[in-house]
Amino acid sequence: MTETELIKIAKVIYAEGGIFSGKNAAALLAIAQCIHDLLPDFKNNLDTCLKSAFTTPTDQYDSECLKAATDVFELGKRRFPDAKILQFRSFTKYSDGHGNPDKEKLASLYANYEYLGSDSISEKWGHFYFGRKEKSKMSFRLLVIAGHGKNTDGSWDPGACGCGYQEANLTRELRDLIKVAADQAGVPCDVAPDRNHYSYFKHGGTFDFTPYNYVLEVHFNASATTDTVGDGNIKGSMMYISQSETGHSVEDAILANLYALGSRQAWDGVVIAQRQWVNGLLVQETCRKQAVSHAVLETCFISDKDDVQWYQNKKAQIAKAIVKGIIEGFKLDKGSERNFEPYMVKVTDPALNIRKEPTTDSAIVGCIKDKGSYTIVAEAFGKGASKWGKLKSGAGWISLDYTKR
Numbered sequence: 001m002t003e004t005e006l007i008k009i010a011k012v013i014y015a016e017g018g019i020f021s022g023k024n025a026a027a028l029l030a031i032a033q034c035i036h037d038l039l040p041d042f043k044n045n046l047d048t049c050l051k052s053a054f055t056t057p058t059d060q061y062d063s064e065c066l067k068a069a070t071d072v073f074e075l076g077k078r079r080f081p082d083a084k085i086l087q088f089r090s091f092t093k094y095s096d097g098h099g100n101p102d103k104e105k106l107a108s109l110y111a112n113y114e115y116l117g118s119d120s121i122s123e124k125w126g127h128f129y130f131g132r133k134e135k136s137k138m139s140f141r142l143l144v145i146a147g148h149g150k151n152t153d154g155s156w157d158p159g160a161c162g163c164g165y166q167e168a169n170l171t172r173e174l175r176d177l178i179k180v181a182a183d184q185a186g187v188p189c190d191v192a193p194d195r196n197h198y199s200y201f202k203h204g205g206t207f208d209f210t211p212y213n214y215v216l217e218v219h220f221n222a223s224a225t226t227d228t229v230g231d232g233n234i235k236g237s238m239m240y241i242s243q244s245e246t247g248h249s250v251e252d253a254i255l256a257n258l259y260a261l262g263s264r265q266a267w268d269g270v271v272i273a274q275r276q277w278v279n280g281l282l283v284q285e286t287c288r289k290q291a292v293s294h295a296v297l298e299t300c301f302i303s304d305k306d307d308v309q310w311y312q313n314k315k316a317q318i319a320k321a322i323v324k325g326i327i328e329g330f331k332l333d334k335g336s337e338r339n340f341e342p343y344m345v346k347v348t349d350p351a352l353n354i355r356k357e358p359t360t361d362s363a364i365v366g367c368i369k370d371k372g373s374y375t376i377v378a379e380a381f382g383k384g385a386s387k388w389g390k391l392k393s394g395a396g397w398i399s400l401d402y403t404k405r
Helices: 003-020 025-042 046-053 063-073 107-112 167-185 197-202 249-260 282-288 305-330
Strands: 083-090 114-120 126-133 142-146 189-191 214-221 237-241 265-272 293-301 343-347 352-355 364-368 373-382 385-391 397-399
Touching: 003 025, 003 046, 003 063, 025 046, 025 063, 025 083, 025 114, 025 126, 083 114, 126 385, 142 167, 167 189, 167 214, 167 305, 197 282, 214 282, 214 305, 237 249, 249 265, 249 293, 249 305, 282 293, 293 305
Parallel strands: 142 189, 142 214, 214 293, 237 265
Antiparallel strands: 083 126, 114 126, 237 293, 343 373, 352 364, 352 397, 373 385, 385 397
C-alpha cells in the first residue's frame, strides 16, 4: 500500500467519521477495516471500492485517520478481529435516540448480516456495525503472503521472470485462490497487506504475526537453465522452512498433494533455508522471532514452460491442494459441515440461482423461484456474496444475502 493510497483511504475515513478523530480511535479503525473487508468485492481495486461504497471525500484528512488506515492496511490491526465489517450506519438516522440500534429502521441489515457492535462519542454520534462473524470453531488461523511486489519506496519488484510471466503477479493470483479455497474449506484465513514484505521489513517495518498459527509465503522458483519451449518434464515444487522449526509434516502434506496433481519433488522437497542463506530468509525469521510457524512455497519454476503450463491448467486445484495439505498437516477439523448446526432460511428473491460452488464464478445448476424455506447444512465465503449456504438437498450453493432466517 503506497502513501498515496493510504491518504486516499484516510480521506474517506475522515469523510465518514471525522467527528471521531481524537475522540474515538476504535471508530476510525472500524471504518478502515470496513474498507479493507469490502475491497475483495471490488477485485481489490481501491478506487472503485472507495467510489462505489463510501461517501465521496474532500481533500481533508488528519493524522488520526491516516493512522487508522496504516494500522489496518500496513500493520494488520482490526476493530473486530473475528468478523468482517460489511456495513455501518450512523446513530443520527438509525438509533433510538439513546445510542441503541433502532431494529425497525435497521431491519434489512439485521435480516442479511450479523450485528457486530457500535462505537460512539455520545448518544447522538456513533456508528452501528454489521457484517459476518467467523463461524469456524477452529482456533487455527492462516495468513497468506504473496512474494515480491511493491517495495517500500514505491518501485516494483517483479521477482523471477520467465515464459512471459512475472513472479509477483503469479504470487498474488495464487494467494487469492488460496484464500478462496480456505474460505470454502472453513479454514480461517487472512491475506497479508499487499507489499513486498522483504523490502518492508528490511526498512524497519513491523507486523504482528502472533494472531496466526501458520504463515504461508507464496513464491515461484527459477533456475539458471531455462526451458521456454517445453521438454515434457516438470522441474517441480519445494518449500523452505527455518532451522528453528521442530518438524515439517505440514509442508510434507502440502507437497504430497501438489505431487499428486502432477508436480514433482524439486531439490529435497522441504529444505532448511539456512542451507542456502546463512541468516535464513528475512520475512521467515521475522515471523519465527514471534514464535509463529512460517514456510515459503516455491510453487513451480517460472523459467520452465512445462511448470508454467501445469500451474495455468490447474491453478484452482493447486490452491485447494495447498489448503488440504494445511488441514492434513495440522489435523484440523476442516468441515464447515462436520461441526455445523443446520438451520432453515426463507428465500426472499423471486429467482435465486443455485451455484455448483460458493462463488459467482461457478456454474449455475438451478434456480429457486418459489420463495420457499430451505435447510442450510454448510456455510462458506466466496466471490459474489457476503456468505454462501449449501442446500441440504445437495443441489448446490445459494447466496444467503437473498434469504432470511
